[in-house]
Amino acid sequence: MKKELIITVIEGINRFKAGMGGVFGYSDLSNIMGTYSTVTNSRAIQKLVKAKILTRIQRGFYVTRPFDLFTLSQRLAPDSYISMDSALAQRGFIGTIPKERLSVVWMKPRAKKIKTPNGDIIYCSLSADLFFGFEMQGAIAMATPEKAFIDMLYFYTKGRRFVIDPLTEVDVSRLNKKSVNAYLKKYKNPKFVKFARRILNA
Numbered sequence: 001m002k003k004e005l006i007i008t009v010i011e012g013i014n015r016f017k018a019g020m021g022g023v024f025g026y027s028d029l030s031n032i033m034g035t036y037s038t039v040t041n042s043r044a045i046q047k048l049v050k051a052k053i054l055t056r057i058q059r060g061f062y063v064t065r066p067f068d069l070f071t072l073s074q075r076l077a078p079d080s081y082i083s084m085d086s087a088l089a090q091r092g093f094i095g096t097i098p099k100e101r102l103s104v105v106w107m108k109p110r111a112k113k114i115k116t117p118n119g120d121i122i123y124c125s126l127s128a129d130l131f132f133g134f135e136m137q138g139a140i141a142m143a144t145p146e147k148a149f150i151d152m153l154y155f156y157t158k159g160r161r162f163v164i165d166p167l168t169e170v171d172v173s174r175l176n177k178k179s180v181n182a183y184l185k186k187y188k189n190p191k192f193v194k195f196a197r198r199i200l201n202a
Contacts, residue, residue: 005044009033010053013064022067023075026060055117069118070140073104076114077123080106081134081141084124084155085162087148094170098163105143105151107131124155133183146179153196154187172200 012032013024020028030041045062048054054062061076070082084103088094100119105126112123133147143151152166164170180200187193 005033005035005040006047009044009048013048013053017064017067021071022064023072024054024062024064025075026062029062057116058114063116065117067118069102069116069121072116072118073102073121073123074140076121077104077106077108080104080123081143083134083143083148084152085148085164085166087143088145088152088170090142091145091148093145093149093174094164096164096169101163103152103162105131124151124160126151126154129188130154130186132186144179146175147183149175149200150180150183150196153199154192157192157195167199175200177201 009029009032013029016028016032017024026041026045029045033041033044035041045054049056049062054064056062057072058076061072063072073080073082081104082090082102083105085094085096085098086101086103089097102119102121104121104123106123107126107128108123109125111125114121114123133150134141134143136142149166149170149172152162152170156162156166177200180196184193184196187196
């Protein structure tokens with residue numbers, strides 16, 4: 001393998017990593033290399049992983065140092081959004097910032113944990129009828145504070161635990177009660193709705 005190709009890839013990675021949050025898919029790296037050989041591309045990527053310039057997260061996805069965990073979570077699962085304690089911390093609703101863990105919601109039938117050098121991404125499964133209440137911040141889908149807290153209560157009732165106590169460590173007075181009530185109307189479990197309204201004073 002030509003040394004010039006490896007140099008080209010490293011230069012391309014350094015040029016684009018800030019704008020891409022340090023996250024590269026196989027196709028991104030192939031475009032940087034500018035070759036049409038899958039074998040050549042794969043060998044070059046393997047060399048970069050061995051040299052610790054790239055870290056393989058899962059098939060087809062690699063990161064540099066540093067990289068953005070939020071960006072990675074969205075690249076791995078485009079149909080997902082940041083929620084629960086991660087979204088509440090990002091929006092300043094809790095004082096404790098979850099370190100080395102990112103809480104994400106998706107519609108796949110099972111939860112999944114992906115380990116990365118910056119911490120774990122926890123994908124929690126939510127049915128399609130409850131997949132709402134988020135907005136785009138650039139390329140990142142982020143739950144509104146109201147939906148992030150409702151999601152956290154929902155998964156709390158299913159046994160998931162967080163870096164904070166969702167029942168006592170969130171300033172619910174800052175939440176928009178109109179949005180809370182609109183969201184809760186979409187939940188079909190009356191026991192959960194009653195529990196959430198009690199905690200939220202809605």
